[in-house]
Amino acid sequence: MFETDLDTYWKTVVNTMRDGIMIVDTTGSIISVNRALETITGYSREELVGQKCSILNCSIYKMAREQGGAFWCKLFKYGSLDVARCTIMNKSGAYIHVLKNASQLCDRKGNVIGAVETVTDITELVEKDKQIAAFRRTLKAEDGFHEIIGTSAAMRSVYDLIENAAFSDAPVIILGESGTGKELVARAIHQIGVRKGGPFVKVNCAALTETLLESELFGHVKGAYTGAYKDRAGRFEMAQTGDIFLDEIGDLPLSTQVKMLRVLEDKIIERIDVRIISATNRDLPSLIEKRTFRKDLFFRINVIPIHLPPLRERLEDIPLLAESCFRKIQMKSGKDIKGISKDLIDCLMNYTWPGNVRELKSAFEYAVVVCQEPMIRAHHLPPGILQETTAIRHGKPLAQSKEEIKKRELISTLNRSKGNQSLAAEILGISRVTIWNRMRKYGVRSVYNADVINENSNADKTT
Numbered sequence: 006m007f008e009t010d011l012d013t014y015w016k017t018v019v020n021t022m023r024d025g026i027m028i029v030d031t032t033g034s035i036i037s038v039n040r041a042l043e044t045i046t047g048y049s050r051e052e053l054v055g056q057k058c059s060i061l062n063c064s065i066y067k068m069a070r071e072q073g074g075a076f077w078c079k080l081f082k083y084g085s086l087d088v089a090r091c092t093i094m095n096k097s098g099a100y101i102h103v104l105k106n107a108s109q110l111c112d113r114k115g116n117v118i119g120a121v122e123t124v125t126d127i128t129e130l131v132e133k134d135k136q137i138a139a140f141r142r143t144l145k146a147e148d149g150f151h152e153i154i155g156t157s158a159a160m161r162s163v164y165d166l167i168e169n170a171a172f173s174d175a176p177v178i179i180l181g182e183s184g185t186g187k188e189l190v191a192r193a194i195h196q197i198g199v200r201k202g203g204p205f206v207k208v209n210c211a212a213l214t215e216t217l218l219e220s221e222l223f224g225h226v227k228g229a230y231t232g233a234y235k236d237r238a239g240r241f242e243m244a245q246t247g248d249i250f251l252d253e254i255g256d257l258p259l260s261t262q263v264k265m266l267r268v269l270e271d272k273i274i275e276r277i278d279v280r281i282i283s284a285t286n287r288d289l290p291s292l293i294e295k296r297t298f299r300k301d302l303f304f305r306i307n308v309i310p311i312h313l314p315p316l317r318e319r320l321e322d323i324p325l326l327a328e329s330c331f332r333k334i335q336m337k338s339g340k341d342i343k344g345i346s347k348d349l350i351d352c353l354m355n356y357t358w359p360g361n362v363r364e365l366k367s368a369f370e371y372a373v374v375v376c377q378e379p380m381i382r383a384h385h386l387p388p389g390i391l392q393e394t395t396a397i398r399h400g401k402p403l404a405q406s407k408e409e410i411k412k413r414e415l416i417s418t419l420n421r422s423k424g425n426q427s428l429a430a431e432i433l434g435i436s437r438v439t440i441w442n443r444m445r446k447y448g449v450r451s452v453y454n455a456d457v458i459n460e461n462s463n464a465d466k467t468t
Contacts, residue, residue, distance in 0.1 A: 025124035028110070031117060033058045045103070045126050047096035058122075062094040063105070093124070102131040151193035153186055154329050155322035157414070158433040159314040163190070170309045171198035176269065178254075178306050179284040181313030184363030187284040190311060191250040200280055203247025206240050211256035219261050241268065244279040254306065255287030255298065262299045269305040281306065316358040316365065318417045323353050326362060330369040331381065338373050345381045352383040355394045412447040415440070419449070 019026050025042030029035050035053050043049055046061060053060070092100040107122040150164040170177045171194045179187040188207070195205040213221060224239030240249060251257070257265065269281065283306050292298035316323070331345050349372075358364055372385040384391070414433070422428035426444075430437045444450065 025126075027053075027058065027122045027124065028119060029058050029122070030119045035060075036119070042124060045095070045101065045124060046093065052096075063091055064093075065089055065091040065105075090127075101126060102128045151189070151196060153189050153193060154326050155319060156325065157314075157319040157322045158435070159319050159414075159418075160322060162432065163311060163313060166309070166311045167193050168197065170194050170311065173309065174199065174280055175308040176281045176283070176306045177309045177311060179282070179311045179313065181284075181286060182315050182361055183286045184361035185313040185315060186362055187286075187313060188250070188252065190313065191248070191252075191282045191284060194282060195248045195250075198248070198280075200247050204244050205248050205250065206244040207250045207252060208240050209252045210261075211253035215258040215260065218258065219264065222261065223264060241277050241279055244277075246278055247280075248282050249279045251281060251283040253285055253287075254283040255285035255289055255292060257298075259297070259299065262302050266299065266302050266305060269302075316361045318414075318421075320354055320413055321411075323365075324350055326365055327353055327369070330366050331373075334366075334369050334373045340373060340376070341379075342373065342376055342381060343379045346383070348383045349381055349386070352386060352390070352394045356390050357393065411443065412449070415443050415447060416449055419444075 019039040020041075022039060023041055025045045026037075026039040027035060027042055028037040035056055035058055038050055038053050042053075046053070048060075087106060089105050090102070091105055092102055095101055104125040104127055105122060107120055109117050110119045110121055112118050150160075150167065153160070153164075167190060177191075177194060179190050181187055191207075192205060195201060208218075208221060210218060220237070220239070222239050222241060224237050224242060268277075268279075289298055289303050289307075293300050293303060316326075327345060327350060331342075335342055353365070353368075360367070368387055368390060369381075371387045372381045376382075376385045378385075383394075415429075418429045418432050419426070422432065426440045427437050430440045433440070
């Protein structure tokens with residue numbers, strides 16, 4: 006009775022399964038399929054039954070000529086196929102990634118009468134793998150350095166400094182505008198440096214009150230102040246044998262600066278051995294003039310300075326940064342957005358980026374949220390960016406070519422070097438002759454004690 010019931014309900018069972026099932030005879034002709042296989046392939050049962058299984062154009066389908074002259078699938082020679090990854094072609098001609106299992110079917114006498122195959126659609130998983138691979142490509146060494154994205158001459162100089170600083174025990178100070186990636190640089194120094202086996206401890210000097218900051222840095226004993234209910238180790242002690250990163254050191258109170266000076270001068274305090282990496286977006290020399298920052302401390306922390314260029318001075322890195330930002334945010338969001346458009350890149354290249362890379366990331370977070378199209382386009386950017394770039398583009402061509410990027414880089418670097426061509430060449434990592442040739446090519450001339458002038462723009466000053 007049970008076998009009779011099983012035969013009766015077998016079709017219901019196989020049609021309930023999410024994996025596709027296909028039964029073929031020994032010639033490879035399809036004799037039965039379930040609903041899942043119809044869904045996966047796009048073919049109806051009527052279109053499949055009676056056809057050769059080669060209709061699905063399986064990428065691992067192989068034929069072997071037997072002695073009788075018939076063509077048999079190698080499945081009938083080896084008996085089974087275990088979890089093979091392959092592609093099949095659906096009715097529309099598109100390839101689908103699947104996992105396939107197969108086994109021979111034999112009668113009671115052991116004679117092979119056909120085969121059964123199960124097909125699992127893994128197309129979505131493969132697409133995710135491609136997205137992950139694309140994301141990894143944006144972080145390859147040639148596109149950046151320890152999660153810092155950029156291949157511009159300015160960033161290559163930064164990478165060289167990071168490597169040199171990493172293998173020194175001298176204090177490092179990272180200088181740059183807000184959002185330029187100072188913490189990433191600090192982490193890179195630690196990760197490749199002589200102290201990488203020790204901890205990396207971060208302290209934001211601008212986030213705590215004076216009393217709490219000193220307690221965080223140097224620790225405290227029970228009862229040192231209201232709320233100090235027990236002894237506590239400071240961040241310097243926690244960073245033992247490693248690096249301590251003092252972010253926004255320009256906001257360090259004067260009283261704390263005195264204690265910090267002791268740490269640097271004595272090298273170790275209470276058997277604490279750490280290397281200090283500091284960072285600031287403030288102009289420390291001007292703070293020294295205002296007597297809000299100690300000159301002797303500045304000389305101690307300014308042993309190996311690393312200047313991070315603002316994003317507007319390395320425009321050629323924007324496409325790489327944009328791709329990296331998009332991939333990271335798109336993967337978190339899970340939205341089916343295929344990529345970023347050329348008009349978006351054009352828009353990004355014509356914005357001043359006062360918030361630098363941090364602002365670029367925020368712009369993509371906004372764009373991914375509002376985008377309801379296959380591609381992120383310029384009109385998906387935050388309104389503030391659109392307004393500025395629209396004004397900049399009015400009556401002016403977009404910066405679309407590599408030559409335009411090189412020209413902007415040259416002008417920006419000459420302005421930074423106050424027209425000193427040798428210094429500009431050093432910053433860009435090229436020869437002085439190359440600087441001269443590019444100035445000639447792009448119609449740029451340097452005026453002593455004045456801004457660099459672009460001769461091709463009616464001698465307007467370029468700032």
